[in-house]
Amino acid sequence: MSELLLELKNVTKQFKGGTVALDNISFSIDANNPSIIAVAGESGSGKTTLGLMSLGFLEPSAGRIKYKGKDLSKLNSQERTEFRKEVQAVFQDPFAVYNPFYKVDHIMEVPIANFKMASNKKEAREMMEQALISVGLRPEETLGRFPHQMSGGQRQRMALARALLLRPRLLIADEPVSMVDASLRATILEALDKLNKEFGITVLYITHDLTTAYHVSDYILILYRGSIMEAGDVESIIRNPQHPYTQLLIGSIPWPDLDRIWGEDIAVIDIEEDHSEASRVGCKFAGRCPHVMDKCKVAPPPLYWPDDNNRVASCYLFDNKEVLPGEDVGTLFRSKKVAVSR
Amino acid sequence: MERLQLSLRYLRRNTSLAIGLGILIFLVLFTVTGYMIIDPKVDPYPLAGPGSSPPTLNYCPRSDPECENTEPKAYIFGTDAQGRDLYGVAVAGTWMTVQIGLMAGIIGLGVGAFLGFTSAFYGGWYDLIVRWAVDVMLTVPGLLLLVVIASSMGEQRITVTGMGVIIAAISWRGPARVIRSQVLSMREQSYVMMARLNGMGGMGIIFREMMPNLLPYLGASLVGAVTAAIFASMGLAALGLGPLREPTLGVTIYWVINQSAFLRGLWWWGAVPIGIVALIFVMLFLISIGLDEVANPRVRRAE
Amino acid sequence: MSRDVVLDINDLDVQYYTDAGIVYANNKINLKLRAGERLGLVGESGSGKSTLALAILGMIKPPGGIAGGEILLSGRDITKLTEEETRQVRGREISMIPQGAMNSLNPVMRVNDQIIDSMIDHELGLSKADMLQMAGDALEAVELDRSVGHMYPHELSGGMKQRACIAIAISMKPKVIIADEPTSALDVVTQRQVMQTIRHIQEEMGAAVILIGHDMGLMAQFVDRLAVMYAGQMAEIAPKEGAFRTPMHPYTQMLIDSLPRLGAKGVFHGIPGITPLLRDLPPGCVFNPRCPQAFGPCQETVPQFLEHRPNQWVACHLYESEPARS
Numbered sequence: 001m002s003e004l005l006l007e008l009k010n011v012t013k014q015f016k017g018g019t020v021a022l023d024n025i026s027f028s029i030d031a032n033n034p035s036i037i038a039v040a041g042e043s044g045s046g047k048t049t050l051g052l053m054s055l056g057f058l059e060p061s062a063g064r065i066k067y068k069g070k071d072l073s074k075l076n077s078q079e080r081t082e083f084r085k086e087v088q089a090v091f092q093d094p095f096a097v098y099n100p101f102y103k104v105d106h107i108m109e110v111p112i113a114n115f116k117m118a119s120n121k122k123e124a125r126e127m128m129e130q131a132l133i134s135v136g137l138r139p140e141e142t143l144g145r146f147p148h149q150m151s152g153g154q155r156q157r158m159a160l161a162r163a164l165l166l167r168p169r170l171l172i173a174d175e176p177v178s179m180v181d182a183s184l185r186a187t188i189l190e191a192l193d194k195l196n197k198e199f200g201i202t203v204l205y206i207t208h209d210l211t212t213a214y215h216v217s218d219y220i221l222i223l224y225r226g227s228i229m230e231a232g233d234v235e236s237i238i239r240n241p242q243h244p245y246t247q248l249l250i251g252s253i254p255w256p257d258l259d260r261i262w263g264e265d266i267a268v269i270d271i272e273e274d275h276s277e278a279s280r281v282g283c284k285f286a287g288r289c290p291h292v293m294d295k296c297k298v299a300p301p302p303l304y305w306p307d308d309n310n311r312v313a314s315c316y317l318f319d320n321k322e323v324l325p326g327e328d329v330g331t332l333f334r335s336k337k338v339a340v341s342r
Numbered sequence: 343m344e345r346l347q348l349s350l351r352y353l354r355r356n357t358s359l360a361i362g363l364g365i366l367i368f369l370v371l372f373t374v375t376g377y378m379i380i381d382p383k384v385d386p387y388p389l390a391g392p393g394s395s396p397p398t399l400n401y402c403p404r405s406d407p408e409c410e411n412t413e414p415k416a417y418i419f420g421t422d423a424q425g426r427d428l429y430g431v432a433v434a435g436t437w438m439t440v441q442i443g444l445m446a447g448i449i450g451l452g453v454g455a456f457l458g459f460t461s462a463f464y465g466g467w468y469d470l471i472v473r474w475a476v477d478v479m480l481t482v483p484g485l486l487l488l489v490v491i492a493s494s495m496g497e498q499r500i501t502v503t504g505m506g507v508i509i510a511a512i513s514w515r516g517p518a519r520v521i522r523s524q525v526l527s528m529r530e531q532s533y534v535m536m537a538r539l540n541g542m543g544g545m546g547i548i549f550r551e552m553m554p555n556l557l558p559y560l561g562a563s564l565v566g567a568v569t570a571a572i573f574a575s576m577g578l579a580a581l582g583l584g585p586l587r588e589p590t591l592g593v594t595i596y597w598v599i600n601q602s603a604f605l606r607g608l609w610w611w612g613a614v615p616i617g618i619v620a621l622i623f624v625m626l627f628l629i630s631i632g633l634d635e636v637a638n639p640r641v642r643r644a645e
Numbered sequence: 646m647s648r649d650v651v652l653d654i655n656d657l658d659v660q661y662y663t664d665a666g667i668v669y670a671n672n673k674i675n676l677k678l679r680a681g682e683r684l685g686l687v688g689e690s691g692s693g694k695s696t697l698a699l700a701i702l703g704m705i706k707p708p709g710g711i712a713g714g715e716i717l718l719s720g721r722d723i724t725k726l727t728e729e730e731t732r733q734v735r736g737r738e739i740s741m742i743p744q745g746a747m748n749s750l751n752p753v754m755r756v757n758d759q760i761i762d763s764m765i766d767h768e769l770g771l772s773k774a775d776m777l778q779m780a781g782d783a784l785e786a787v788e789l790d791r792s793v794g795h796m797y798p799h800e801l802s803g804g805m806k807q808r809a810c811i812a813i814a815i816s817m818k819p820k821v822i823i824a825d826e827p828t829s830a831l832d833v834v835t836q837r838q839v840m841q842t843i844r845h846i847q848e849e850m851g852a853a854v855i856l857i858g859h860d861m862g863l864m865a866q867f868v869d870r871l872a873v874m875y876a877g878q879m880a881e882i883a884p885k886e887g888a889f890r891t892p893m894h895p896y897t898q899m900l901i902d903s904l905p906r907l908g909a910k911g912v913f914h915g916i917p918g919i920t921p922l923l924r925d926l927p928p929g930c931v932f933n934p935r936c937p938q939a940f941g942p943c944q945e946t947v948p949q950f951l952e953h954r955p956n957q958w959v960a961c962h963l964y965e966s967e968p969a970r971s
Contacts, residue, residue, distance in 0.1 A: 042832035042833065055539070081541060084540075085541075088539060091536070096532035097532045099554075100555065101555050110540040111539075111540040111541055114541035136917070151691070152690065181859055182687070182689075182861055182904070183689055183899070183903060183915075186903035187916070187917075188915075190913035193911065193913065208833070210833075211905040214907070215909075215910060234910075248834060252834045253833055253862065254863045254865065254866040254867075255865070255866075256861040256862040256901075256904040257865065257889075257907065258865055258889050260907070261866065262866050263841075348664070352664075
């Protein structure tokens with residue numbers, strides 16, 4: 001059944017005070033073809049809001065979010081429990097997700113009990129140990145400890161173990177490595193990769209760091225002030241960005257590579273944030289774009305296909321090209337891989 | 343064992359808490375041994391002993407100049423004008439006063455915490471109403487309210503338990519406010535979000551996730567509530583609105599004033615309740631400073 | 646190009662005395678910083694790099710203390726100074742650019758006033774007009790308009806606030822600037838601009854910069870030399886090319902290997918194991934439990950920090966069979 005797991009249709013989120021965090025985003029996730037999709041952007045891009053809405057913690061101001069065809073805000077209690085089982089998360093701060101009063105086991109014991117995943121304590125313990133071993137942790141070094149007795153890397157890996165334990169279909173990872181030391185990032189990203197390749201879990205990897213996004217994801221979505229600038233295959237976008245904003249972004253990344261000097265490829269004017277009327281009504285990047293035209297200030301551009309690669313860009317520079325039907329970038333993320341049997 | 347050792351080492355650094363707990367232990371021992379010595383139904387009440395006798399280890403009635411026919415009795419705190427053995431009063435009164443404080447404190451904290459937790463967590467109309475009620479009640483002078491309630495009940499009807507319940511009428515306000523603001527900030531914590539993801543419902547999150555982390559605040563609130571309650575009970579009793587038949591410390595002070603003890607030279611009658619009350623307040627104050635440090639690690643002093 | 650050594654750290658030991666035992670935050674740290682150079686200091690949390698920065702700034706307070714060694718600033722041992730003398734050095738000869746600019750600026754003071762605030766504290770004997778002139782110069786140096794001095798912090802953007810912090814740090818033309826993750830709160834585009842500004846100023850002033858951080862990419866783009874710390878000790882100090890292309894210490898090698906690279910998608914080389922606690926260090930080389938190349942002496946003796954290749958210093962037994970250069 002190719003039923004979409006999660007669907008955002010023309011979703012807009014506006015907070016009190018007027019800030020528009022997400023502007024008319026359409027995005028669907030088909031968990032039958034599990035892939036790792038990066039949602040990348042700077043602060044203020046709306047990426048965290050997107051994550052929170054996908055988890056059902058925020059409701060859209062306009063548009064709808066559907067879980068398996070049903071409106072997320074209208075689920076009954078049984079459907080809600082199913083949703084919680086199928087959509088899980090890992091957050092940025094490895095320490096804050098643990099209740100300091102309890103041992104770290106608590107974070108896994110609670111969902112096992114609530115979702116009735118084990119019939120007795122022994123079974124539960126076995127499940128927990130299995131999950132820990134899968135992410136490279138040793139149960140005897142972790143279970144029974146308090147959060148402050150473990151390192152940041154261990155805590156984050158345990159959070160991943162918890163996610164794995166629940167066998168969700170979609171895992172929302174909100175900046176999982178940004179508060180983790182550089183030397184440990186690869187281990188955590190490897191665990192995410194394993195969750196996807198071995199256990200068939202679709203991962204939504206939310207980040208501001210394009211180097212790790214490149215390292216771990218198959219697809220990427222570039223957000224800027226609530227709108228999608230460019231989306232699609234990660235190799236094409238990182239190596240050959242088409243949207244002026246993506247070009248600015250990628251050109252500014254400090255790669256840990258002595259042969260790539262940052263700032264070399266940038267031909268844009270580095271000016272500060274611009275919140276003028278023009279960019280609120282038209283293309284969000286209009287105020288800073290070196291290629292800005294009059295039509296950019298009038299209405300936001302649709303998603304065009306600039307070349308034969310599997311990606312789209314929202315920029316009038318390509319207005320002679322085809323438009324993505326339905327504006328749903330999710331259609332680009334259907335991997336050709338066969339779903340792994342779980 | 344290791345936890346005990348670490349706790350003791352911590353106590354060495356937190357002198358306030360250490361001294362406060364020391365006084366507490368002293369008072370507990372005082373009361374417990376006292377109850378074993380006195381006859382609680384007789385000694386703290388009038389006509390238990392000779393009237394107006396100063397503290398003495400060897401009482402002799404004036405009728406017998408050589409103390410031959412009477413057994414020497416010690417009144418280490420003396421007796422008051424009505425013959426109450428003030429040592430008995432000290433022992434029974436301390437316990438009664440503390441009873442009032444604890445009762446009012448616990449009821450107040452229970453009600454206040456429940457309101458604070460639920461209004462902060464659920465928000466909406468409920469929160470609006472509770473907040474309004476708490477704010478309005480906080481502006482009403484507590485003592486005034488208590489005087490109105492107590493005087494409308496009539497002198498004869500107030501018992502020790504009754505006092506506890508009356509004072510609870512004002513003890514819930516402070517805790518409700520403090521706990522509500524704590525929960526408001528805790529609500530945004532990541533582990534609460536994680537608890538939601540784990541399938542926990544509202545009440546579960548309040549009791550299993552948030553409350554355990556608030557224990558230091560709840561402890562500090564309890565100490566505060568008990569202090570305020572004892573204070574209020576003193577005030578009421580001194581005005582004559584306490585349980586006049588019982589030897590609580592506050593009521594004893596009432597009699598001291600009413601019977602002009604100091605003017606009559608019966609200084610020991612006043613010294614006993616005042617001394618113990620002062621000790622109790624110092625203890626509560628030190629414990630609350632000590633707990634403040636436990637709840638707020640940034641205040642902790644380095645070794 | 647031989648330049649003067651402006652900061653000379655020799656065998657520095659910093660320890661913290663806690664209820665749970667002594668924490669060996671810095672052990673026998675050796676580091677020489679030359680005028681005008683950019684040094685990157687990397688290490689995990691718990692590696693002791695922040696402690697080292699605090700020691701240089703003279704900000705180690707009880708329960709911590711300097712247990713041995715020396716820090717020479719232009720020949721003068723700043724660990725032996727009095728509180729008053731340390732205060733004079735801090736801000737004027739050694740200054741710091743903090744991590745979160747938002748939290749480092751006083752919201753109720755104008756930018757100019759904050760810049761001259763520390764000048765006043767250092768009793769330079771200048772008139773107010775002179776100090777305001779210097780403040781304006783500092784703002785221009787960080788590529789802000791002089792008029793920004795009259796503004797309040799909330800009127801500035803994130804990047805501008807961070808630049809104001811830099812202006813405060815350089816206002817008295819220090820010899821050493823310690824930048825503690827100065828751009829972690831900024832977006833990638835602003836980050837590049839701010840780092841370019843820092844580079845521009847320090848080259849003009851001839852000041853040395855110690856950049857502390859996690860972002861190896863930032864290090865690759867900005868620093869001349871890289872110092873890698875692990876579990877309270879200095880593992881390796883090498884010029885940029887040496888560190889990234891031919892790292893000597895196994896920890897550095899594994900660290901570089903774990904970084905994302907264009908063309909190496911989907912390949913993950915994490916470092917197995919966890920960092921030891923600073924109060925519970927393993928015997929011998931602190932990295933030996935995790936080191937894939939550990940052998941005999943590693944579990945017994947602590948390797949010395951020696952210049953095993955020209956200008957590349959490393960503490961590792963693998964190289965001790967080679968003749969060490971002094």
